[in-house]
Amino acid sequence: MIKRLKILLTIIISLTFGVNAFALDVVTDLKEPDGEVALNEELRKLDVERKNNDTDISTNVASIATNAAAILVNEGNIATNTALISGGKTAKGYVTFDGTDSNPITPDGSFNVTGTINKTGTGTYIISWDTDFANTTYCVVATFYNAGGFIGGGISSKATDSCTIISKTYDGSAVDAGTIDVVAFGDQ
Numbered sequence: 391m392i393k394r395l396k397i398l399l400t401i402i403i404s405l406t407f408g409v410n411a412f413a414l415d416v417v418t419d420l421k422e423p424d425g426e427v428a429l430n431e432e433l434r435k436l437d438v439e440r441k442n443n444d445t446d447i448s449t450n451v452a453s454i455a456t457n458a459a460a461i462l463v464n465e466g467n468i469a470t471n472t473a474l475i476s477g478g479k480t481a482k483g484y485v486t487f488d489g490t491d492s493n494p495i496t497p498d499g500s501f502n503v504t505g506t507i508n509k510t511g512t513g514t515y516i517i518s519w520d521t522d523f524a525n526t527t528y529c530v531v532a533t534f535y536n537a538g539g540f541i542g543g544g545i546s547s548k549a550t551d552s553c554t555i556i557s558k559t560y561d562g563s564a565v566d567a568g569t570i571d572v573v574a575f576g577d578q
Contacts, residue, residue, distance in 0.1 A: 482528070483519050483574040489534070489557060489567040502574075513557040513564035514546070521578050522550040528576025530555075534567035541567055 483502035487495050494506035495515070508516040526548045534543040534557040543557035553574065557567040 479575075481573050481575060482521070482523070482578055483517075484572060485517055486569070486571045487515075489513070489515060489570045509566075510554075511564070513543070513566055514554065515556075515570065516552055516554050517572055518552040519550075519574070523574070524550070524577040526550060528574055530572060530574045532570065532572045535569040536565070536567055541565060543567065 481501070483500075485497045485500040485503045485507065487497045487500075487507050489495070489509070491509075493509040495509055496506055497503060502520045504518040504520050508518070510516060528548065530545050530548060530553050532543060532545065532555045534541045541557055541559055543555060546554040546556045548554075553572075555570070555572060557565055557570065559565050
């Protein structure tokens with residue numbers, strides 16, 4: 391019994407570390423016919439187990455390769471998206487607010503806008519950016535709407551850290567617009 395355990399342990403060590411010399415020594419030392427049969431059976435079982443492990447390893451390697459390829463694709467997309475964002479091709483700031491609210495006005499929704507909108511007079515609003523623009527050549531688009539329909543207005547001035555917009559009726563009078571939407575594009 392101890393001899394069989396020793397043989398089995400030697401076989402396991404030899405197969406685990408890929409050394410066949412141990413197994414050959416054990417086979418030549420066997421004198422008993424039933425010992426050789428047991429040894430052959432153990433070797434067959436270990437060979438089957440090794441083949442199963444090889445299959446598992448191959449499957450895992452293929453899975454790792456697939457995941458690595460997916461990571462490379464995602465890194466490429468991140469680089470492309472970063473180039474678009476840093477190149478001024480996406481909105482760098484936006485805000486929507488009710489211009490009839492009292493000062494300071496809390497936006498209904500915004501991105502890259504500092505806290506509140508400063509209402510400096512009837513129909514005049516200053517929007518301050520969290521992240522400044524690189525220069526004053528950025529583009530600002532503003533729309534103004536009241537319950538009675540669209541009204542006019544536009545950009546009064548631009549600085550790298552803010553812009554001032556004005557809403558007016560069609561006859562040129564300043565008016566507080568019910569809904570104001572502003573979007574800015576440019577390099578930051």
